[in-house]
Amino acid sequence: MTHNKENFFFRLYQKVILNHPIIVLSLVIILSVIAATQLPKFRLDASGESLTLENDKSLNYYRQVNERYGSDDFLIITWKPNVGLMDEEALASLQDLVNRLQQLPTVANINSILNVPLLDGIKLDAEALSAEIPTLMDEGVDKQKALEEFTSSPLYTNLLVGDNGETSAIQVNFERDERYFSLLDARDDLRQKRSQQKLTEEEAKRLAQLEDEFDAYSKQVSERTSQIIADVRLIMDDYRDVAELYLGGISMITNDMLDFIQHDITVFGIGILLFIMLALFVFFGKVRWVLIPLFSCLVTVLVLAGLLSYLDWRITVISSNFPSILLITVLALNVHLVVYYRDFISDNPDSSQMERVKATIKTMYWPCLYTALTTIVAFISLLISGIRPVIDFGWIMTIGLVLGFVVTFIVFPSFIQLLSTEKHQSGSSITYKITHWIYNISVKFKPAIFALAVLLILFSAYGISQLKVENRFIDYFKPSTEIYQGMTVIDQELGGTTPLDIVIDADPNEESLFADDEFEDEFGDEFDSSTYDPGYWFTRSKLETLEKIHDYIDSLGVTGKVQSLATTTKVLKEMNEGEYPDELTLSLVHKEMPDDVRATLLDPYLSEDGDQTRINIRVEETNPDLKRSDLIANINDFIVNEAGIKQEHVHFTGMLVLYNNMLQSLFDSQIMTIGVVYLAILLMFLVLFRSFVLAILATIPNALSAALVLGIMGWMGVPMDMMTITIAAIVIGIAVDNSIHYVHRFKNEFKKDNDYLATMERCHGSIGKAIYYTGVTIIVGFAILALSEFIPSIYFGLLTGFAMAVALFLNLTLLPLMLITVKPLKTDKSNN
Numbered sequence: 001m002t003h004n005k006e007n008f009f010f011r012l013y014q015k016v017i018l019n020h021p022i023i024v025l026s027l028v029i030i031l032s033v034i035a036a037t038q039l040p041k042f043r044l045d046a047s048g049e050s051l052t053l054e055n056d057k058s059l060n061y062y063r064q065v066n067e068r069y070g071s072d073d074f075l076i077i078t079w080k081p082n083v084g085l086m087d088e089e090a091l092a093s094l095q096d097l098v099n100r101l102q103q104l105p106t107v108a109n110i111n112s113i114l115n116v117p118l119l120d121g122i123k124l125d126a127e128a129l130s131a132e133i134p135t136l137m138d139e140g141v142d143k144q145k146a147l148e149e150f151t152s153s154p155l156y157t158n159l160l161v162g163d164n165g166e167t168s169a170i171q172v173n174f175e176r177d178e179r180y181f182s183l184l185d186a187r188d189d190l191r192q193k194r195s196q197q198k199l200t201e202e203e204a205k206r207l208a209q210l211e212d213e214f215d216a217y218s219k220q221v222s223e224r225t226s227q228i229i230a231d232v233r234l235i236m237d238d239y240r241d242v243a244e245l246y247l248g249g250i251s252m253i254t255n256d257m258l259d260f261i262q263h264d265i266t267v268f269g270i271g272i273l274l275f276i277m278l279a280l281f282v283f284f285g286k287v288r289w290v291l292i293p294l295f296s297c298l299v300t301v302l303v304l305a306g307l308l309s310y311l312d313w314r315i316t317v318i319s320s321n322f323p324s325i326l327l328i329t330v331l332a333l334n335v336h337l338v339v340y341y342r343d344f345i346s347d348n349p350d351s352s353q354m355e356r357v358k359a360t361i362k363t364m365y366w367p368c369l370y371t372a373l374t375t376i377v378a379f380i381s382l383l384i385s386g387i388r389p390v391i392d393f394g395w396i397m398t399i400g401l402v403l404g405f406v407v408t409f410i411v412f413p414s415f416i417q418l419l420s421t422e423k424h425q426s427g428s429s430i431t432y433k434i435t436h437w438i439y440n441i442s443v444k445f446k447p448a449i450f451a452l453a454v455l456l457i458l459f460s461a462y463g464i465s466q467l468k469v470e471n472r473f474i475d476y477f478k479p480s481t482e483i484y485q486g487m488t489v490i491d492q493e494l495g496g497t498t499p500l501d502i503v504i505d506a507d508p509n510e511e512s513l514f515a516d517d518e519f520e521d522e523f524g525d526e527f528d529s530s531t532y533d534p535g536y537w538f539t540r541s542k543l544e545t546l547e548k549i550h551d552y553i554d555s556l557g558v559t560g561k562v563q564s565l566a567t568t569t570k571v572l573k574e575m576n577e578g579e580y581p582d583e584l585t586l587s588l589v590h591k592e593m594p595d596d597v598r599a600t601l602l603d604p605y606l607s608e609d610g611d612q613t614r615i616n617i618r619v620e621e622t623n624p625d626l627k628r629s630d631l632i633a634n635i636n637d638f639i640v641n642e643a644g645i646k647q648e649h650v651h652f653t654g655m656l657v658l659y660n661n662m663l664q665s666l667f668d669s670q671i672m673t674i675g676v677v678y679l680a681i682l683l684m685f686l687v688l689f690r691s692f693v694l695a696i697l698a699t700i701p702n703a704l705s706a707a708l709v710l711g712i713m714g715w716m717g718v719p720m721d722m723m724t725i726t727i728a729a730i731v732i733g734i735a736v737d738n739s740i741h742y743v744h745r746f747k748n749e750f751k752k753d754n755d756y757l758a759t760m761e762r763c764h765g766s767i768g769k770a771i772y773y774t775g776v777t778i779i780v781g782f783a784i785l786a787l788s789e790f791i792p793s794i795y796f797g798l799l800t801g802f803a804m805a806v807a808l809f810l811n812l813t814l815l816p817l818m819l820i821t822v823k824p825l826k827t828d829k830s831n832n
Contacts, residue, residue, distance in 0.1 A: 010361075010362065013361070014358070017409075017410055017413060017414065018354070018357060018358070018361075018413055018414075018417070021413070021414035021415070021417040021418055022414075022418070024410055024414045025411070025414050025415065025418075028299060028407070028410060028411060028414075031299075031303060032299050032302050032303060034306065035302050035303045035305065035306025035307065036302060036306060037306070038305075038306040038307075038309040038310045039305060039306060039309055040309075041309040041310065041312065042305060042308070042309045042315070043219065043309070043312060043313070043314045043315065044258050044261045044262065044314065044315050044316075044320075045222075045258075045314035045315065045316050058653060058657055058658055058661055059658060060188070061651065061653050062653045062654065062655075062657070062658060063181070063184075065501055065503055065614070065653050065654075067176070067181070068607065069501075069603070069604055069605070069614050070173075070603075070604055071173075071174075071176065073174065073249070073250050073251055074171055074172055074173045074174065074249055074250075074251075075171075075172040075229070075232060075247065075248070075249040075251060075252055076169055076170070076171055076172075076247070076248040076249045076486075076490060076494075077097075077101075077169070077170040077172065077232075077236065077245055077246070077247055077248075078167055078168075078169060078170075078244075078245060078246045078248070078486065078489045078490060078493070078494065079094060079097075079112075079167065079168050079169070079170055079243050079245060080166055080167040080168075080243055080244040080245075081093070081094070081242060081243040082242065082243060082244075084166075085113070085147060085161070085165060085166060085167075085168060086143040086144060086146070086147050089242075090242065090243065091114070091136075091137070091143075093239055093242045093243070094112065094113075094114060094170075094243075095114060095137070097170070097235065097236075097239055098110050098112055098114060098170065100235050101170070101172055101232065101235060104172075104228055104231055104232065105224070105228065106174050106175050106177070106224070106228065107172060107173070107174060107175070108173045108174055108175040108176075109173050110170060110171065110172050110173065111160070111170070111171040111173070112160075112168065112169070112170045112171070113136055113146075113150060113160060113161060113168050114135065114136050114137055115135050115136075115137075116135065116136075116156065116160060116600060117133040117134070117135060117594075117596055117597050117600060118133065118134050118135060118136065118141065118146055118149060119133065119149070119153070119155070119571055119574075119575060119597070120145070120146075120148075120149040120153065120574075122575055123575060123576075132594075133594060133596065133597055147161075147165055150165070150168075151163055151164075151165045153571065153574075154567050154570040154571060154574075155567055155570075155571050155600070155601070158493075158494065158495040158560065158561050159494065159495045159561045159563070159618075160494075162493035162494055163493075164493070166493075167489065167493045167494065168494075169490070169494045172232070172249075174251075177221060179217065180217060180218065180221055183210060183213055183214040183217060184214060186210050187207065187210040187211055187214050190203060190206065190207040190210065191207065194207065215312055225251055225255060226255050226258070229247075229251065229252055229255045232247065233247065246482065246485055246486035246489050246490075247482060247486055248483075248486035248487060248489075248490050248497065250655065252482075252483070252486075253483055256481070256482065256483055257317055257790075259789075260317060260788070260789045260790045261315065261316070261317055261320040263788075263789055264317075264320050264321070264785075264788050264789070264790065264793060265315075265320050265323060267784075267787050267788070268321070268323065268324035268784060268785060268787070268788075269301075269323050269324065269327075271324075271784045271787060272323075272324045272327050272328065272781050272784055273294070273298075273327070275777075275780055275781065275784065276293070276294060276297065276327065276331055276777070276781075277290050277294060279773075279776070279777050279780070280293055280294070280335075283335070283431070283773050284338060284342070286422075288419055288422075289338055291415075292334065292338075292411070292412060292415045292416065293330075293331055293334035293335065293338065295411055295415065296330055296333075296334050296404070296407050296408045296411045296412065297326075297327045297330045297331055297334070297404075299407050299411065300326060300330050300400065300403050300404040300407045300408075301323045301326055301327060301400075303403060303407070304322070304326065304396070304399060304400045304403055305323070307399070308396065313392070313396070314392075315396075316389035316392065316393075317389065317790055317792075317793070318389040318390055318392070318393045318723060318726075319389060319392050319393040319396050321393075321785065321793065321796070322393065322396045322397060322400060324781065324784065324785065325397065325730075325782075326397065326400045326401070326404060327781070328777065328778050328781040328782070329375055329401060329404065329734065330404035330407070330408060331774075331777055331781075332371075332734075332737060332774040332777065332778060333368055333371070333372065333404065333405065333408045334408055334412060335770055335773045335774045335777065336364060336367070336368060336371075336741060336770045336774065337360055337364055337368070337408070337412050339766075339767075339769055339770035339773065340360050340363060340364050340770070341356060341357075341360045341416070343766055344356055344359050344360060345422065345423065349423060352421075353416065353417055353419075353421050354417070356416075356421075357413045357416055357417060360413075361409065361413055365409070366688070366744070367740050367741050367744040367745075368405070368408075368409075369405070370684060370688050370740050371736075371737035371740050371741065372401055372402075372404070372405040373684060374680075374681050374684060374733055374736045374737065374740065375401055375733045375734055375736075375737065376397075376398050376401045376402065376733075377676075377677055377680040377681060377684070377733060378677050378729045378730055378732055378733020378734065379393070379394045379397040379398050379401065379729075379730070379733065380394060380398055381394070381672075381673045381674075381676040381677045381680070381729050381733075382394030382673065382726060382729060383395070384672050384673060384676065385665070385673065385725065387662055387665070387725075390725065390726065393726065431769045431772055431773065432765055432769060434772060435764045435765060435768035435769055435772055435812065436761075436764060436765060438764060438768070438812050438813065439760065439761050439764040439765075439768075439816075441813075442760075442812070442813040442816060442817055443757070443760075443817075446817050446821075449813050449814055449817055450814075450817070453704065453810070453814050456704055456707075456708055457704065457707070459708070459711055459715075460704070460707040460708045460710065460711030461707075461711070462711065462714070462715075463710065463711025463712060463713065463714030463715040464707065464710050464711050464714055465714065466714035466715065466717075467710060467713060467714045467720060468714075468717070468719050468720070469663040469664065469719055469720045469721075470626070470627050470628065470629070470663070470719060471663070471719035471720075471721055472621055472622065472623075472624075472626060473487075473498065473621050473659070474487045474488070474491075474497075474621045474622055475791060476721075476790060476791050476792055477789075477790070477791060478789060478791065481789065487621055487622065488622055491560065491620045491621055491622040491623075492620075492622065494560075494561075495560040495561025495618045496559065496560025496561055496617075496618030496619050496620045496621070497560075497618065497619070497620070497621045497622075498618070498619040498621050498654075498655060498656045498659075499616065499617070499618060499619075499654045499655055499656065500616075500617040500618075500619050500631075500632075500652070500654045500656040500657065501614055501615065501616055501617070501652070501653045501654040502614070502615040502617070502635065502639070502650065502651070502652055502653075503612060503613070503614050503615075503650075503651040503653060504537075504546075504612070504613050504614075504615070504639070504645060504649055504650055504651070505611065505612050505649040505651075506535075506536035506537065506611035506612065506649070507536075507645075507646060507649060510536070533610070534586065534587050534590035534591070534610050535606070535607070535609055535610010535611055536610055536611045537565060537606060537610055537611070537612075537613040538565070538586060538587075538590050538606065538610050539583060539586065540580060540581070540582070540583055540586065543565055543566065543569045543586075544580075545643050545644075545645070546564055546565050546566045546569075546613060546615070547566035547569055547570075548642075548643055549564075549566070549615065549638065549639055549643050550562055550564050550566030550567070550615065551566070552635075552638050552642070553615070553617060553635055556631070556634070556635075557623065557625055558619060558620055558623045558625055558626045558627075558631060559617050559618070559619055559620065559631075560617075560618040560619065560620045561617075561618045562615065562616070562617050562618075563604070563605065563615070563616045563617075564605050564613070564614070564615040564616065565602075565605045565606060565613055566615075567601075567605075568601040568602060568605065571601065572586075572589065590602070590610075604616065617654075619631070619656055628656060628659070628660040628663065629660060629664060632652055632656075632657070632660065635652075636650060636652065663720075663721070673725070673728070673729045674706065674728050674729060674732070677729045677732050677733060678699065678703060678732065681699060681732065681733075681736055682695055682696070682699055685698050685699065685740075688740070688744070689743060689744075689747070691824055691825075693822060693824040694743060694824050694825075697743075697815065697818045697819060697822060697824065698736070698739040698740070698743050698815070699732075699736065699739070700810075700814070700815070700818065701735070701739060701807060701810035701811050701814050701815050702731065702732045702735040702736045702739060702807055702810075702811075703732060704806075704810060704814075705731055705732075705735055705803045705804070705806040705807035705810060706727075706728040706729075706731040706732045706735075706803060707728075708803065708806055709727055709728065709731060709799050709800070709802060709803035709806075710727075710728055712799070712802070713799065718795060718799075721792050723792035723793060723795065723796040724792065724795055724796060724799065726796070727796060727799055727800050727803065730800060731800060731803040731804065731807065734778065734804065735803070735804055735807030735808075735811070737774070738771045738774065738775065738807065738808065738811040739811055739815060741767050741770065741771060742763060742767055742768075742771060742811060742812075742815060742816070743815075743819070745763050745766060745767040746759055746760070746763050746816070746819060746825075747825060749762050749763055749766075750825050754827045756819065756820040756823060756825075757820060760816045760819070760820055763816065764812065764816070768812060771808065771811060771812060772808070772812070775804065775805070775807075775808030775811075776808075778801075778804045779801045779802075779804045779805045779808070780801070781801075782796075782797045782798075782800040782801035782804060783797055783798060783801040784797065785797025785798070785800075785801075786798055
């Protein structure tokens with residue numbers, strides 16, 4: 001029955017595809033042209049949320065905190081004038097720069113040394129507070145005295161001005177885009193509801209509409225932000241002869257990462273195409289064997305890119321590798337077909353073109369199908385990572401591989417039938433001599449190869465035990481990039497780059513001090529607690545607790561600038577001759593503080609009702625001792641156990657938390673990903689080879705190569721990240737293709753004489769060539785990723801290329817040696 005079904009499908013395939021090559025190729029070309037028309041819609045995405053976990057609950061809280069206390073999405077410009085920070089010409093240039101920046105669209109305000117209140121010398125009383133607070137450019141202000149305040153005040157030092165007094169920061173704050181967040185919130189609310197219950201028809205339509213509106217508007221926002229950053233850089237260029245300037249901030253980083261994506265797609269695409277053409281010509285020596293595989297590869301990538309554009313599917317730094325990886329994997333399918341086709345010609349020189357095509361398709365269909373499926377399984381396993389760009393990468397490659405398989409088995413036979421027949425003699429090529437040499441070496445040094453495999457296992461096991469996920473975001477970029485340079489200056493001179501917020505709620509079981517009759521009795525009519533209450537946190541006892549927490553955090557080696565109500569308290573103490581203000585004074589300060597001072601000292605750290613406080617920490621991303629999980633755990637332990645605040649009232653948020661959540665998920669998802677891939681491939685091998693022993697043997701070389709690359713990462717201290725997490729699964733999924741082809745050919749060749757050693761020699765001379773060709777192509781193809789501007793892509797390319805080299809070696813040595821040693825195949829006595 002199965003044989004009849006196979007014959008039926010092949011007859012259908014022949015009727016539809018093989019018998020109409022010109023029509024089929026014409027349709028493929030038309031489809032490619034249609035796909036090309038969609039390419040102008042091709043979208044790139046490098047938003048900060050692409051560094052977070054899918055459905056991370058911390059993300060919603062992060063947005064709420066940003067809405068209440070102000071977003072951390074702003075631009076920072078470092079300003080280091082050549083003639084000194086307080087030089088009149090430098091200040092005039094800075095004022096001109098700020099004025100020009102203020103004219104940019106969506107800019108709400110700009111904080112710099114020019115407009116912040118100077119509080120030194122102001123007394124802490126109602127009269128002084130109600131007076132106008134001076135700023136640097138006011139008439140009569142002593143510039144050098146102001147510089148002393150900037151470099152010594154707990155409010156400004158290492159935030160607005162470096163402690164050396166040479167560098168200052170310009171913070172460009174943008175207006176909150178209410179439409180963006182209203183669309184986002186409405187969409188996410190319906191998505192959340194959908195995850196818990198079925199939506200009504202009206203709600204489902206509304207969700208679809210919101211998703212379309214949000215996608216369209218977010219594209220506008222991205223384009224607008226990109227234009228603003230370009231304008232900022234143009235403005236900065238006019239002042240580079242006056243000062244040393246660097247640009248930083250989340251918006252700038254995500255915008256520049258888009259440039260990295262565009263660079264990688266262009267460089268990798270062109271680089272790999274050139275390599276493919278060169279490799280195919282070197283391997284086969286004829287133009288036809290360059291054009292046919294290249295055509296299949298290009299059609300696959302073009303149609304997939306057009307489909308992604310049509311679906312408005314955004315490409316991230318991670319998925320930007322899809323064209324290069326797809327080119328490599330589709331090329332591997334074509335190489336296997338070409339090698340078998342040429343070997344068939346050598347064995348059957350008088351055969352017709354149709355006979356050659358039919359024999360190639362019939363023989364190679366199943367091993368190629370299984371190689372495609374195993375690679376698909378590897379990429380599908382990425383869906384469990386929980387990281388949005390990794391999930392997208394998995395889906396994109398899965399769709400691309402299905403498309404590549406279909407295109408290859410349509411284009412290859414159709415194209416060949418339009419060409420003249422050729423002659424070919426196997427066994428004389430350099431590749432044949434190489435694979436035959438590998439055969440001789442494997443047989444001669446069999447014990448050494450088995451011993452080497454054991455050593456690799458031990459080496460890998462120890463290295464894997466040393467794997468880590470902690471890394472520095474700055475290490476993602478080359479030192480020549482503005483991201484790296486800006487982060488370094490901001491980290492070392494202006495208080496750190498990565499924001500970490502701690503939000504502490506009031507304890508509802510504690511009564512407010514201003515509800516205490518004793519307090520009202522003490523101050524009498526001077527203060528009426530029934531009409532004014534500064535809130536839970538703005539009392540002396542709570543401020544002292546916050547100052548204790550603040551000072552502990554500030555003492556940690558990896559934290560830069562720490563800002564909180566304790567910062568406000570320190571400033572108030574300086575204004576009060578070093579004494580802690582009493583409760584009444586604190587209340588009067590809270591009530592009478594001018595708006596500009598309030599915006600600096602209170603609003604970023606205290607909720608309107610006073611029942612929630614925020615501690616803002618800038619973490620030094622360049623610090624080699626940074627361990628995010630340990631930092632969060634240590635601070636939390638101090639707040640709960642030393643400061644006595646209940647755990648349920650303490651909340652950590654900020655980009656550091658979101659990024660750390662993603663990093664900490666990598667270990668678990670890595671284990672699950674590799675486990676899923678290995679089990680799925682093992683089951684597929686059981687179906688394909690109908691032998692448990694063969695299935696196990698076929699997976700060993702590839703599992704070992706994947707373990708080795710993880711071990712090397714552990715030995716070298718290369719941390720796991722969004723890119724390197726995909727290596728092991730991809731290596732197993734792609735490298736196992738060679739095992740499938742080798743074992744499949746070994747089974748067929750073994751039937752000829754039941755001689756294991758002779759079968760191994762014949763396989764090295766036939767399928768061994770295809771494995772060698774595809775192996776070299778894949779190795780060099782991944783190595784080209786080293787041209788990236790994004791360091792994780794470089795690691796990904798080099799480590800994956802190395803793993804594929806190891807897999808190639810093991811599939812041509814260890815795998816056949818295990819086969820001839822274990823002898824898993826049944827002997828056909830009729831051949832004896």
